[in-house]
Amino acid sequence: MSLVYATVISDVMIEEYKSEAARPFTIEAGFETWTAVQPNGRSCNTCHGESLRIAGSHQKTGKRIEAMAPSVNPDRLTSRKKINKWFLRNCKWTYGRECTAQEKGDILLWLSQL
Amino acid sequence: MDEHLNKTQRVIGSGLLGTVLLFGVGGIVVYGLEAEPAYQPDALYVEECGACHYAYPPGLLPAASWAGIMRGLEDHFEDNAETDDETAAYVSKYLAENALQLGRPSKWSMLLRNMPTEPPLRITDLPGFVQAHESELELLEGVDLSVGFFSPCEDCHRQADQGLFDKELLSKGYGPTSR
């Protein structure tokens, strides 16, 4: 399933995650995963902001984080290396563990139409 | 009135003064009069380590401190800054090669002063840093200097991205006003 702002990379990665995922990916699940506040009080919105169409700021340093939505920021979802890196760092910070293939696929799908 | 110098005076005079001048001029020849080249941060370093905060020039911390930071990327001052092995190795090498070092003068070598045997992980914990910001710290006596107050160098040092921290280059009415 390819969505409006999907990129070649995001499509490929979603395909790759399919094999390890329990259920089909849905946009709603992606939204849930992204916005759910964890027991430690953190969610992806903590730094990326409530709206992904505008820039957010790092919760500690205040550094500007460019908009996450590909509709606004064409750089997003164009580098596998970057996607992997930020999944690694930010899932661990937010969830205390790496994200599962299910979670990653859901998120990428959701982002692909944002 | 006509004071001629005797032979001994001339020998000693030319010998000693000559040596000193040779030394002095020699230094000018060896070191040259031009300024050292401007700071150019590594692009990958800036991307990897400058995404969430100002990319601190490697010359601001000794190699041991950088090594400590690279070892603890999973808990990088309460954040996660992990990266793949290849990138980590590259960044570690870059940091080690350009770190603050005793005996290597640089525009930041004043940060070496009174360095403890076990260097701190934070630039703001360096005695040299504290000395350089003595008056600011004095002004802020009693204010809650939560960790991170001095961390964004670029808030006051407007040419921090070029590694320049001269007093003359501070923002007017300096303080954490840019946020």
Next chain:
Amino acid sequence: MVWDLFLRIFHWSLAFFFLLAYFLVTDRLRLHAHAGYTVALLVLFRVLWGVIGSRQARFVDFVVWPWKSIRYLVLLLRGRANSYLGHNPAGAAMIVALLACVLLTSLSGVALFALEGSGPLANTFVANWPGDLLAGVHEFSANLSLALVVIHVIGVVYSSYIYQENLIKPMITGKKKETFDGEPP
């Protein structure tokens, strides 16, 4: 001849290397330090030369107690001072002050550099001296030295006017006018 060759060369060399060190600091630390060492060595030479050099170079010829310098200055301002062949009492005071001040600047600089692991005193007894104090002394004495240089230049120009004689030229050629009426201390 009043100022012997070595004295003259010393004088201009000191001026050159001090100003070099004063104005070239940022991004030129090695050169700056080297110029500073040269200043110290020049001062040491001058001290030695003040003992074994030509007559007017020797400290015994011109160094006087400070109150004599002040008295001379007062007379000079009234246009009633004697003229001296060698250094007059005010010049004498300036020499002592300048030599001491640039030497202090240089030595505090060497110590400071040592704190950063560089220079001849690195890894020696200086290692734990307080950096902020040394830095303060270094900066202060450097600026004081420069202030003294400015006063020195003003003094030379003013005296030239009072004595109707270009007093800069003798520090290049070594020769002054024949007549003088000042007494050696």
